[in-house]
Amino acid sequence: MQLDDLYRQVIMDHYQHPRNQGQLADDAIAVDLRNPSCGDEIRLQLLVEDGVVKDVRFRGSGCSISMASASMMTDAIKGKSIPEALQLAQTFREMVKGEPADLDQLGELESLQGVSKFPARIKCATLAWQALERAAEASGADGEAKA
Amino acid sequence: MNPLAIRDDFPIFQEKINGHPLVYLDNAATSQKPRQVLDVLRRYYESENSNVHRGVHTLGTRATEAYEGAREKIARFINAPSPYQIVFTRGTTESINMVAHGYARARLQAGDEIVLPPSEHHSNLIPWQQAARATGATLRYLPLQEDGTIRLEDVEAAVTDRTKIVAIAHVSNVLGTVNPVREIAEIAHRHGAVIVVDGAQSVPHMPTDVQELDCDFLAFSGHKMLGPTGIGVLYGKPSLLAEMEPTYFGGEMIDVVELHESTWKEAPWKFEGGTPIIAGAIGLGAAVDYLSRIGMEEIAKHDAHLADLAVRRLEEIDGVTVYGPGPGKPRAGLVTFNLDGVHPHDVATVLDAAGIAVRAGHHCAQPLMRILNVGATARASFYLYNTEDDVDAFVAALKQAKEFFGHAIG
Numbered sequence: 001m002q003l004d005d006l007y008r009q010v011i012m013d014h015y016q017h018p019r020n021q022g023q024l025a026d027d028a029i030a031v032d033l034r035n036p037s038c039g040d041e042i043r044l045q046l047l048v049e050d051g052v053v054k055d056v057r058f059r060g061s062g063c064s065i066s067m068a069s070a071s072m073m074t075d076a077i078k079g080k081s082i083p084e085a086l087q088l089a090q091t092f093r094e095m096v097k098g099e100p101a102d103l104d105q106l107g108e109l110e111s112l113q114g115v116s117k118f119p120a121r122i123k124c125a126t127l128a129w130q131a132l133e134r135a136a137e138a139s140g141a142d143g144e145a146k147a
Numbered sequence: 148m149n150p151l152a153i154r155d156d157f158p159i160f161q162e163k164i165n166g167h168p169l170v171y172l173d174n175a176a177t178s179q180k181p182r183q184v185l186d187v188l189r190r191y192y193e194s195e196n197s198n199v200h201r202g203v204h205t206l207g208t209r210a211t212e213a214y215e216g217a218r219e220k221i222a223r224f225i226n227a228p229s230p231y232q233i234v235f236t237r238g239t240t241e242s243i244n245m246v247a248h249g250y251a252r253a254r255l256q257a258g259d260e261i262v263l264p265p266s267e268h269h270s271n272l273i274p275w276q277q278a279a280r281a282t283g284a285t286l287r288y289l290p291l292q293e294d295g296t297i298r299l300e301d302v303e304a305a306v307t308d309r310t311k312i313v314a315i316a317h318v319s320n321v322l323g324t325v326n327p328v329r330e331i332a333e334i335a336h337r338h339g340a341v342i343v344v345d346g347a348q349s350v351p352h353m354p355t356d357v358q359e360l361d362c363d364f365l366a367f368s369g370h371k372m373l374g375p376t377g378i379g380v381l382y383g384k385p386s387l388l389a390e391m392e393p394t395y396f397g398g399e400m401i402d403v404v405e406l407h408e409s410t411w412k413e414a415p416w417k418f419e420g421g422t423p424i425i426a427g428a429i430g431l432g433a434a435v436d437y438l439s440r441i442g443m444e445e446i447a448k449h450d451a452h453l454a455d456l457a458v459r460r461l462e463e464i465d466g467v468t469v470y471g472p473g474p475g476k477p478r479a480g481l482v483t484f485n486l487d488g489v490h491p492h493d494v495a496t497v498l499d500a501a502g503i504a505v506r507a508g509h510h511c512a513q514p515l516m517r518i519l520n521v522g523a524t525a526r527a528s529f530y531l532y533n534t535e536d537d538v539d540a541f542v543a544a545l546k547q548a549k550e551f552f553g554h555a556i557g
């Protein structure tokens with residue numbers, strides 16, 4: 001087991017300097033999620049216009065893996081349609097579970113591939129993505145933001 | 148007591164973890180099992196297996212004798228006056244829920260109070276929240292000192308004639324504090340309240356004498372004291388067990404069953420509805436035999452010594468915060484800590500890469516995490532097979548974690 005496989009430089013950079021941290025206005029979709037077994041928590045906010053993620057912010061506390069994953073995710077989904085964002089979530093989940101995945105889609109997120117060798121940490125890596133899936137659901141299955 | 152010889156009894160120490168010998172410091176979560184317990188389980192299934200208290204055949208008698216024999220061993224282990232005060236349950240959680248359900252609820256009403264510290268494990272907290280919600284009683288929390296200890300004058304102030312239940316852990320699974328249960332029981336009794344003691348972290352690690360503690364109920368789990376999972380104990384005073392309602396109804400626990408109503412056996416059997424945890428109970432009997440042979444005084448001294456050593460070593464590392472009593476202060480065999488700027492999950496992953504198992508998370512004590520103002524912590528907990536070398540390996544790996552993240556974070 002190689003620690004450097006898990007803790008890549010990009011991950012530590014996102015952990016230390018999270019992107020898109022903060023809050024959006026009250027009309028954004030907000031999802032609060034926690035991992036009850038370890039106490040990690042996240043608040044994810046999405047501003048969805050015409051089915052597209054116009055803006056996204058998160059706040060949370062947790063380990064390097066969960067926070068770096070959240071930070072990279074927010075970068076990756078900005079400007080994507082809801083179905084595209086959900087597709088990315090699916091691919092990301094496949095990668096961290098060690099299943100065959102289309103890594104080209106993932107960009108920087110590929111740095112989290114090492115998680116697949118640390119099964120105890122998969123939940124950390126997917127917390128933000130689970131929040132994204134909830135937010136997408138709240139935005140309406142067709143990607144239209146609810147009034 | 149020789150931990151190195153003891154280790155030979157535990158097959159798990161043959162395992163390599165990520166290429167390293169196992170350093171198992173997660174004993175507060177569950178303990179490892181010695182061959183002496185595993186052998187008894189095997190022998191039971193190979194030569195005694197049968198249902199208990201039913202039928203007249205030879206194996207049935209063997210199984211019943213082994214099961215009831217385990218009850219007697221456990222009664223002696225905690226100095227209970229009679230084996231009939233030992234109820235077999237699934238563990239601490241189930242034991243406390245049974246008391247909250249079968250004893251407390253029928254006796255609580257609006258205006259009554261349940262007194263407890265905010266440091267309790269969820270399993271000695273939520274059953275009381277639920278009982279309070281169902282009856283209109285209220286929870287009253289004891290204040291904690293900075294180091295997690297509880298002052299008797301605060302207990303004196305909180306316990307009044309409204310108090311019906313005092314619920315408290317003998318040893319905190321996060322802080323390692325040893326609560327003055329005997330004195331608290333005395334205060335509770337002066338006000339006519341009943342004291343329910345969570346012994347999950349004390350019974351495995353120190354001598355327990357229920358008569359000296361004068362507790363009304365005591366709950367503990369077999370798997371934390373070398374026994375199998377799925378077996379635990381509820382000890383109760385005879386008059387309280389007699390008044391308490393069963394939680395599960397069905398076979399085994401009945402006396403006479405009519406079409407419209409039924410009557411129960413006496414305690415402890417009325418609380419053991421259905422086929423009981425036969426192998427588990429027998430395995431726990433073997434575990435207390437093992438612990439008694441080593442000696443609980445010795446084990447308590449050993450665990451506390453390793454924890455104190457760990458506290459001293461940790462305090463020498465810049466950026467480490469240790470929770471609970473300081474060095475040299477009374478502390479059970481566990482140490483909860485954090486490393487500045489490094490999340491406990493990340494600490495645990497780095498230690499795991501070196502073969503060292505510690506716990507990271509909220510330790511089923513979310514209200515206490517809020518008091519400590521942390522989301523999560525890491526915890527090392529010791530038992531009879533741990534050595535000073537284990538403490539050294541742990542401290543060395545923690546320094547590596549600090550180094551690793553120091554570089555990575557910059």
Ligand SMILES: Cc1ncc(COP(=O)(O)O)c(C=O)c1O
Nearest residue numbers: 238239240268270320345347368
């Ligand atoms: C203080 C304390 N109480 C209760 C429990 C719950 O024990 P169990 O999960 O065996 O029911 C534990 C163990 O995690 C504990 O440490």
